[in-house]
Amino acid sequence: MAKNLGHMFLQILNNAELDQIAMICKISNASLTYNELLVNSLKIAKKMRDIGIERGDVVGFVSENRIEYCVSVIACFYLQAVIHLMNPSYLKAELQQGFDKSKPKVVFTSKENFDKVIMLQQETNYVETIFNFDVNYLDITKDGLALKQIELDPEISIERAIIINSSGTTGYPQSVVLTQNNIHYAMEYLQDSYMQYKEKAKLVILPFCHISGLFIVLDALQKKSKLVILSKFKPDLYCEIIQEHKIVSLETVPTIATFLARNPIIDKYNLTSVKNIVCGGAPLAQDIQNTILKKFNCQVRQLYGMTETCGLVMLAPIGEKWKVGSVGKPIPNIETKVVDPLTKKKLNCGELGEICVKSGMNMKEYLGNIEATLAAFDEEGFFRTGDIGYFDKDGYFFINDRLKDVIKYKGYQVLPVELENMLLLHKDIVDAAVIGIADERFGELPMAFVVKDKNSELNEEDVKYYIAVPIIERCSINKQLHGGVKFVESIPRGATGKILRRLLRETLKK
Incomplete structure (x- = not known):
C-alpha cells in the first residue's frame, strides 16, 4: 500500500545516515544534515x-531558493497541507491574483519578499500567519518542539497536494493542481534509469x-543525495559547484x-565530471545543443513536459x-497522440499536429477555472498540450x-x-522573440x-x-518580418526561459 507524501519523506529521512549532508547553500554557506532536516521539519510541522x-x-x-524552503515543504507534507508555490518575482498584485483562489492560511517567505507578503496580509482576510525564514522561522527551529506523530491514512490522497503556477507565456498563469497520486507517479519515474x-x-x-526545481529537490532527497543550492545564477559559483562537488548531471x-x-568562463574550471545535460522549459536551439555536445562530449538531451504533467512527458533514454x-x-x-487541431483526427508519423498526452501525472484541474479545466482535456482523457x-x-x-x-x-x-532560431544565428543578435501583430488585410504580420x-x-x-536574403533562401515570403523589427534591451522570459509573448504584446499597446 502506497504511503502518503508525509510518510514517504519521513521514512526517507529516518533511513538516511544522520550525519550525511542533505543540503548546502552555496551563497550563504549554510548546510543541513539529514538528521537536522528531519528534526527541523518536524518542529515546523x-x-x-x-x-x-x-x-x-x-x-x-x-x-527564493534556500534550505528553509525545502524544510518547510516537507513539514507541510507531514500534515497533508496543500502547498501553493508562487514566483518570488511576482508583485503584490500578482501574488494576490493567485492566492485569492487558494486562500492560504500561512505564508512562508524571506526578508527579500516580506514587505509584499505583509501588504497581501493587510489587504486580504485569509493570511493568518507569516513565517519569515530570516526571523520567526529561526525561533521555531531553535527552541520549538518536534511533531511526534503523523496521521496514517489508508491510502494516498487523490486530492490536492501541490498548487503551482503555469508559465503564463500567452495569458495570465493558471494555478495548476497536482495530487499526491500525481507526485508519487513522478517520483517513481525519476528513479528510472x-x-x-x-x-x-x-x-x-x-x-x-x-515544477522542475521542486522535483530536483524531492528526487535528491529520495536518492539521499547532497543537494547544492544556488539561489541566483552566478557564472563563477555555478562552475565552482560543478568542479567542487563533481556534478554528473546538469538540469x-x-x-x-x-x-x-x-x-569562455567555463574554460577556467574542470567540468569533466559532467556526463549528462538535460535542457527543458523552452526549445533549445540546435546550434547551441551541438556546441555543448562537442564541448562537453556527453549526452545533451531536451526534456519535454509542463506543469500540468508534473514536468515530465518525453526524454531520450540515457545511453541511446x-x-x-x-x-x-x-x-x-505515458500515452501520446498527435491530432489535427481543427478536426481532432489522429495523425500519423511525420504529420504536424497538436500533441496530447495521458498518464498518472496529468493534473487534477486549474484551480477556480472549470471552463479552462474542461477545455484542457479531450473526450478520451488526454491532456491537450x-x-x-x-x-x-x-x-x-x-x-x-x-x-x-x-x-x-x-x-x-x-x-x-x-x-527566432534563425535570428539567433546572426553574429550581432544576442536574443530575439517573434510575435504576430493584427493586420486587417493579411491577418497577422510576423x-x-x-x-x-x-x-x-x-x-x-x-x-x-x-531573414529575407534571396541568395541563401533563408525564409519564404510568408515567413518574413512584415510586421517590422523592434530593438529592445531584453526579452521577457519566465523562470525556465520561456518567452513571455503576452508582455511583448503589451509593450505595443503603450
Missing part, C-alpha cells in the same frame, strides 16, 4: 499544527516555485545552456543515440511551436520559434523583438534583409 493547520489547508510560499544517473551530489539552480534551461555553449532537435521519446507508461509537433519513424518527437503562438499570415502558418550586441550598428532593415 508541530508549530503549524499548533496554530491550527490541518489536512487540506493551504500554505503559501514566496521565497531512463531519466538520469544516480548521483552523490545534485546542483539545483532552477526555482523551487517551478538546465536554454539561457544556462547558452552560457555553457558560449561563455539521440537526435539533435528532438525532445526524445515518451517516458514509459497546446504544442504543435510530430513524431518520426523511430518514435522521436519534435516540437515546432505553441498552438496559440502560431502566426496566421495570409492563411499560412508561421512558427515564431523557427524565425514581428521581431531583437536584442543586439552592445557594439553593433545593426538596424531594422539589416535584420529584415537577413
